[in-house]
Amino acid sequence: MSKFKIPYGRQSIEQEDIDAVIKTLQSDFLTQGPKVLEFEQKFADYVEAKYAVAVNNATSGLHLSVLALGLKKGERVITTPITFAASANCVRFAGGEVWFADIDPETYLLDLNSVRELIESKPKGFFKGLIPVDFAGLPVNLESFKDLADEHDLWIIEDACHAPGGYFINSKGGRNRCGNGSYADLAVFSFHPVKHIACGEGGMITTNSEELYKKLLLLRTHGITKDDMSEDHGGWFYEMQELGFNYRLTDMQSALGITQLAKNEDGVIRRNKIADTYKIAFGNKVKFQFLPKDSYNAHHLFVIECENRKGLYEFLRAHDVYAQIHYIPVHMLPYYKKIGYEGANLAHAEKYYDSCISLPMYPTLTEEEQEFVIDKVLSFVHG
Ligand SMILES: *Cc1c(COP(=O)(O)O)cnc(C)c1O
Numbered sequence: 537m538s539k540f541k542i543p544y545g546r547q548s549i550e551q552e553d554i555d556a557v558i559k560t561l562q563s564d565f566l567t568q569g570p571k572v573l574e575f576e577q578k579f580a581d582y583v584e585a586k587y588a589v590a591v592n593n594a595t596s597g598l599h600l601s602v603l604a605l606g607l608k609k610g611e612r613v614i615t616t617p618i619t620f621a622a623s624a625n626c627v628r629f630a631g632g633e634v635w636f637a638d639i640d641p642e643t644y645l646l647d648l649n650s651v652r653e654l655i656e657s658k659p660k661g662f663f664k665g666l667i668p669v670d671f672a673g674l675p676v677n678l679e680s681f682k683d684l685a686d687e688h689d690l691w692i693i694e695d696a697c698h699a700p701g702g703y704f705i706n707s708k709g710g711r712n713r714c715g716n717g718s719y720a721d722l723a724v725f726s727f728h729p730v731k732h733i734a735c736g737e738g739g740m741i742t743t744n745s746e747e748l749y750k751k752l753l754l755l756r757t758h759g760i761t762k763d764d765m766s767e768d769h770g771g772w773f774y775e776m777q778e779l780g781f782n783y784r785l786t787d788m789q790s791a792l793g794i795t796q797l798a799k800n801e802d803g804v805i806r807r808n809k810i811a812d813t814y815k816i817a818f819g820n821k822v823k824f825q826f827l828p829k830d831s832y833n834a835h836h837l838f839v840i841e842c843e844n845r846k847g848l849y850e851f852l853r854a855h856d857v858y859a860q861i862h863y864i865p866v867h868m869l870p871y872y873k874k875i876g877y878e879g880a881n882l883a884h885a886e887k888y889y890d891s892c893i894s895l896p897m898y899p900t901l902t903e904e905e906q907e908f909v910i911d912k913v914l915s916f917v918h919g
Pocket of ligand 1: 593594595596619620622623669695697698725726727728738739
C-alpha cells in the first residue's frame with residue numbers, strides 16, 4: 537500500500553455547494569423552478585451562447601439534439617470512434633445510422649480530412665450531420681468543420697461534455713468558447729461527477745438558434761406547451777404538440793450546478809497547471825495529447841500513450857493510482873459490431889486504443905500526489 541489513493545478524476549464539493557442545495561430543498565420549488573432558469577442563463581453567459589436548455593443528463597441532451605434537428609430513421613451521421621458511446625447512441629435512438637471517421641493521431645480528435653474523404657466517397661445528400669467531440673477537453677476547430685458542413689448541407693452537434701471553459705482562436709482572431717454556437721447548431725455538456733461541473737446527473741444544451749431552443753424546451757417536457765396553441769379552452773388548457781419526454785433537471789441539481797459553474801474557470805486554470813507539470817516532466821520521454829496553436833484545452837482528461845499500456849495500467853493500480861482508458865473505440869463495442877459497421881479505415885483510432893491511458897486530472901490533485909504519479913509513470917517507462 538502506498539500513502540495515496542488517486543483516482544483519474546473526482547468532483548470537488550465544498551460547503552457552499554452543500555448550502556446551496558439545502559437552501560433549495562427548503563424553497564417552494566424542487567424541480568423546474570427559478571434555479572433551473574438561473575443555471576441556464578449563467579451557463580449560456582459562461583460559454584457565450586444565446587440560449588441554454590438544462591436536461592437530466594447529457595445523453596438526454598444528445599437525444600433531444602438529434603430530434604430537434606429532425607433526424608429520421610435511416611438517416612446517416614458521422615462521429616468519432618474515440619468518445620463515450622452516447623455520442624453515437626443518440627443517432628441510434630432516432631433510428632439513424634452511425635458512421636465513423638478516423639481520428640488525428642496527434643490531437644486524438646475527429647480528423648477533418650478523414651470526414652471529408654468519407655463524405656466525398658458517397659453520393660450527395662448521403663449524410664445529414666456531424667457530431668465532433670472536444671475529446672479530453674481539447675476543442676475541435678469547428679470553423680473548418682463548419683465550412684465542410686456548409687458545403688454538404690450538414691448540421692453539427694458539438695459534443696462538448698469534456699470541454700466547458702475550453703476555446704480556440706478562429707481565423708479572425710476571436711476567442712471561440714466550446715459551446716458558443718458560432719459554428720455548431722447545438723452543443724451538449726455533461727454534469728456527471730467525473731466531468732468539470734458535478735450535479736450528480738445533469739446536462740446542458742447550448743445554441744444560438746431561437747427555433748432550436750424552442751423545440752428543445754418542448755421536447756424536454758413531454759412535447760407539452762401553453763404557448764403558441766391552436767386552441768384555448770381556459771386557464772387549465774395546454775397542448776401536447778410533439779411526442780416529447782421528461783428530461784428535466786431538478787432545482788436541487790441546478791442550485792449545485794450554479795455554485796459548481798462559478799468555480800469552473802479556476803478549475804480549468806488548475807487543470808492546465810497540472811497538465812503543464814506533466815508535460816514538463818515527460819518531455820519527449822512520453823507521448824501526450826498534442827495541443828494545437830491557438831487552442832486552450834479544458835483538460836477533462838490528461839491522456840498519454842505507452843507501448844505496454846496494460847503493464848502501466850496494472851503497475852499504477854498496484855501503487856493505488858487508478859488511471860483509466862478513454863475510450864474503447866465505439867465501433868469495437870459488441871452492440872456496434874453486431875449491427876455491422878462499414879466505413880472509413882479507422883487505423884489511427886485502433887492504434888490509439890492500444891496505447892492510451894488517462895492519468896489523474898482534477899483540480900484538487902495535490903502537487904505531492906502528482907509528483908508520485910509522474911515518478912511511477914517514468915519509472916515504469918524507463919525501468
Ligand atoms: C459523459 C459523456 C456523455 C454522457 O454524459 P451523461 O451526462 O453521463 O449522459 C456524452 N458524451 C461524452 C463525450 C461524455 O464524456
